[in-house]
Amino acid sequence: MNTKAKETQAQTNKNLLFWRNKTMKTAKVLLTLALAIFLSLGATLPVFAEEPTTQGPVVIQETGKEESLKAAIAKILKMPIGTDTPDTTFEFTVTKVSYDNVEMPEAELLMPTIDTILRKFEITDTGIPPASDVKYVILETKDIFEGVKFENAGIYVYEIRENNDTFTEVYHNLDEEKMVFSTAVYTITAYVRQSEEKNAQGDFEYYIYALTTVIDEKDTDDQVIGDKVDPTPKDEINNKHSGLVFTNTYTKRNNGDTDPIDPHTIDPDDPDTYPDDPDPNSLLEKSLIISKEVTGAFANPNVYFNYEMKFNKNSLMANEFNFVAYIIDTSTPAIITPDANNNITGGNIIGNAIIINSGVDIFEFSLKHNQTIAFYQIYMGTRYEITEKAAQYYTPAVEVTYYGSNGAQIERTGKAAENSPLTIPLLTTTENNKVQAPIYIGASNNKAEFTNDRDSVTPTGLNLNDLPFIGMIIIAIGGVAGYVGYRLFKNNKRKDLSLDYNQ
Numbered sequence: 430m431n432t433k434a435k436e437t438q439a440q441t442n443k444n445l446l447f448w449r450n451k452t453m454k455t456a457k458v459l460l461t462l463a464l465a466i467f468l469s470l471g472a473t474l475p476v477f478a479e480e481p482t483t484q485g486p487v488v489i490q491e492t493g494k495e496e497s498l499k500a501a502i503a504k505i506l507k508m509p510i511g512t513d514t515p516d517t518t519f520e521f522t523v524t525k526v527s528y529d530n531v532e533m534p535e536a537e538l539l540m541p542t543i544d545t546i547l548r549k550f551e552i553t554d555t556g557i558p559p560a561s562d563v564k565y566v567i568l569e570t571k572d573i574f575e576g577v578k579f580e581n582a583g584i585y586v587y588e589i590r591e592n593n594d595t596f597t598e599v600y601h602n603l604d605e606e607k608m609v610f611s612t613a614v615y616t617i618t619a620y621v622r623q624s625e626e627k628n629a630q631g632d633f634e635y636y637i638y639a640l641t642t643v644i645d646e647k648d649t650d651d652q653v654i655g656d657k658v659d660p661t662p663k664d665e666i667n668n669k670h671s672g673l674v675f676t677n678t679y680t681k682r683n684n685g686d687t688d689p690i691d692p693h694t695i696d697p698d699d700p701d702t703y704p705d706d707p708d709p710n711s712l713l714e715k716s717l718i719i720s721k722e723v724t725g726a727f728a729n730p731n732v733y734f735n736y737e738m739k740f741n742k743n744s745l746m747a748n749e750f751n752f753v754a755y756i757i758d759t760s761t762p763a764i765i766t767p768d769a770n771n772n773i774t775g776g777n778i779i780g781n782a783i784i785i786n787s788g789v790d791i792f793e794f795s796l797k798h799n800q801t802i803a804f805y806q807i808y809m810g811t812r813y814e815i816t817e818k819a820a821q822y823y824t825p826a827v828e829v830t831y832y833g834s835n836g837a838q839i840e841r842t843g844k845a846a847e848n849s850p851l852t853i854p855l856l857t858t859t860e861n862n863k864v865q866a867p868i869y870i871g872a873s874n875n876k877a878e879f880t881n882d883r884d885s886v887t888p889t890g891l892n893l894n895d896l897p898f899i900g901m902i903i904i905a906i907g908g909v910a911g912y913v914g915y916r917l918f919k920n921n922k923r924k925d926l927s928l929d930y931n932q
Contacts, residue, residue: 489639497637499572500617500660502589503670504548506556506566508679509743509810511832511871514554514566515608515679520595521546523573526586526616540585541577545592546570562743562810562869567670569663574619579635585619588645591675604750605682605689611675614646617660648676678745682752683807683870687711690806692751692784703780704753707805709762712755716805717875719815720759721796723823725884730798733770734881735818738792740785741867743810752806754783760799771795787811812867815877816852823881825851832871853877 504519523543528536548570556566579585593610620639628634642660644652658672682689687707696702712718719738723730742749755764756771766781767773775792776785785792785804794802817825826844833839845851854868 497574498619498640499662500574500640500642500673501572501662501671502546502548502570503663503672503674504550504568504570505674505676506550506568506679507676507745508564508566508681509745509808509869510559510562510564511869512564512679512681512809513552513872514550514556515596515606515681516550516552517596517608518547518549519675519677520592521548521570521573521675522590522592524588524590526588528585529583539581541579543573543577543587546573562812562867563745564810569671572662573617574637579621579637582621582623582635585621587617587619589615589617589673591677604680605684607680609678611648611677612646613644613648613652613675615642615658615673616645617642617673642673680743680745681809682805683715683717683809683872683875684805687715687805690753690782690784692779695779695784697777697779700780704782706755706764706781709755709757709764709803712757712764712803712805713759713762713801715873716803717807717813717870718801718803718877719796720801720876720878721798722878722880723798723883724880725882727822727883727885728798728881729883732820732823733772733795733797734820734823734879735772735795736793736815737818738794738813738815739790740787740792740807741812741814742787743808743812745810746808749786749788750808751784751786752804754785754802754804755781756783756794756796757801757803758799759801765800767794770797807870809870809872811870813870814852814854814868816850817879819848819850820881821848823847823883825849826880826882827851827853828876828878828880829853829868830874830876832869832875838871838874851879 502521506514508514522545525533525536525540525542527533528539531539548568550566550568554566554568556564559565573589590613591611596608596610598605598607618641619637621635622638624634624636640660642658644654644656644658647654658674660671660673663670690704694702695704719736721734723732754776756767757763758765764781767778767783772793772795773783774794775789776783778784783802787807796802817827824844824847827842829841829843831839831841843851843853
């Protein structure tokens with residue numbers, strides 16, 4: 430190889446070495462930079478495949494705090510006023526949906542399991558004062574993420590719904606006690622971040638940085654599918670509960686310890702299908718009772734007093750319903766068969782039972798002293814009105830025990846003038862001049878006790894006790910009259926004789 434060729438080859442080798450070294454330096458710089466960016470992101474930023482939406486109620490943790498956000502379920506139980514809160518537990522299932530857009534079943538092992546959420550209701554839970562004829566009890570569950578440990582940052586999506594098999598209905602066919610469960614379904618999304626510092630064990634921890642909760646299926650008309658709600662637990666200061674709401678409706682009949690009667694199983698022409706008489710003592714304790722008593726020296730225990738009555742179903746009741754009444758002789762006590770004197774109108778008499786439909790415009794009946802009509806199998810929260818028609822010579826009064834609009838039991842007394850009708854709830858009282866309308870039937874101690882008094886009688890004829898004195902006066906007057914008449918007769922006769930003599 431000549432000298433010129435050797436110089437050309439050497440220059441080429443220099444050029445190749447220069448570009449090789451430059452390329453390697455550039456690659457090292459780029460690799461170092463990429464590693465630095467990766468480590469920086471891993472140490473300082475949360476891992477999100479997607480940031481939480483800012484439309485609608487979205488709960489986002491304040492900057493600098495690493496405590497997990499909380500979410501609670503608000504259980505609302507609606508029931509007619511006067512109804513005891515059922516002693517029962519409600520259950521809610523939280524189901525895994527996806528993790529960082531990886532859906533089930535692939536996401537099963539990537540997501541922590543959330544156990545069934547429970548909320549116990551007690552009979553002592555009185556609820557908030559109702560604005561109408563509906564009682565509300567609102568209780569929240571614990572934090573649904575309590576005890577849940579996240580192993581990685583990311584987006585965790587769960588579905589929440591209520592279990593509808595936790596309540597056993599009594600006498601289901603007659604709806605004696607019925608729970609209508611919520612149909613609501615919610616999707617809750619938890620955005621989980623990694624803590625900036627390691628814990629005492631040298632591990633990073635993970636916390637819920639943001640929450641979104643969306644209504645997938647609603648259970649009340651005021652909800653809108655797709656709306657976002659705030660699942661934050663109750664605010665004690667503002668008295669606001671979580672927006673993650675499940676609403677149930679509970680209704681119950683007022684039966685006491687008696688079994689219900691199904692009118693559809695009764696054949697009026699077949700006495701074997703007639704219902705058995707319930708225990709009268711149970712009826713007197715648990716039913717709505719209208720009782721009659723007469724007082725006063727001139728009261729007649731065999732006089733019948735006439736009533737007319739109207740029932741109005743609670744707003745939670747969708748349909749009309751049958752209920753039952755019995756007439757009880759309270760002196761025994763014993764159930765008696767209604768007769769013509771009881772003047773039953775608006776109900777069908779089957780054996781000793783009176784079957785009434787709440788759609789009846791007016792139910793009429795009559796009672797005498799020591800008789801009570803007991804209405805049972807009525808849904809609690811039913812309103813009623815009653816009028817005792819005017820009875821000649823008697824002054825009517827009543828003592829009423831009922832559930833008022835504030836949900837508490839109320840007692841009132843009222844009185845009308847002699848020979849006048851008496852109506853409740855529009856009667857005068859000695860306390861506030863009015864029984865508070867409307868009157869609701871509650872769980873127990875529902876009664877209207879009517880008393881009619883006839884204490885005196887205005888004399889309209891002779892008093893037999895004075896007859897001897899009256900007789901003596903008549904004899905004396907007769908004697909005087911006879912004597913005067915005799916003297917007049919003698920004097921007139923003498924005058925006539927004198928006239929004859931002078932002639």
